[in-house]
Amino acid sequence: MSQISVFDMKGSKVSDLELNDKVFGIEPNAAVMHAMVVNYLANQRQGTQSTLTRTEVSGGGRKPWRQKGTGHARQGSIRAPQWVHGGVALGPKPRDYSYSLNKKEKRLAMKSALSSKVAESEMVVVDSIALEAYKTKTVVEMLKALGADKKALIVTEGVDAKLVKSAANIPGVKTATVNTLCVYDILNCDKFIVVKDAVAKIEEVYA
DSSP: EEEEEOOOOTTOOEEEEEHHHHHHHHHOOHHHHHHHHHHHHHHHHOOOOOOOOOTTOOOOOSSSSSSSSSSSSSSSSSSSTTTTTTTTTTOOOOOOOOOOOOHHHHHHHHHHHHHHHTTTTTTTEEOOOSSSSOOOOHHHHHHHTEEEEEEOEEEEEOOOOHHHHHHTTTTEEEEEEGGGOOHHHHOOOOSSEEHHHHHHHHHHOOO
16 A cells, blocks of 8 residues: 655644555556546536527518519528528537446546546645634645645545635635545646545545
């Protein structure tokens, strides 16, 4: 089993933690991680875009001129796509972009993402995060002490309302719990900050 240092909120090392290699020490599968990210982004799409076809645009109830003898091209409606203010031909309509991957792919993608963060030394384990009040400054100081000034994902075992609200308006910082963790968020952050209790929970779920 590989070891990782455990820090406190001030950035001082307090102990070492053994990580389960079945979760944090596998060979990352780039193809599965890519598939999971594409799936996540597809599932985020609203799919509410809509255009009006020639049958939905108001007007155009009668033939603009007779079929033959005018010298004009034949026309059946002033709401055909080639007319100004006409309907859109083959335009987008509301649709559902979501699809699902199987359970084995999801688990492999998650373990690959976690292992890649450990391999690249981008995972930081914190002994505990305890905020006495709703204070953004406290979270900013903690991130600075842990060397996570840029994009950071903070993972706790359960919902910590003070941490969530204190970190909400810090640019590039996101909070999550073990059961809301996703591959996209893990790969999208520069520093993956996990509370020690959450590490045990992740190992329990994915080992």
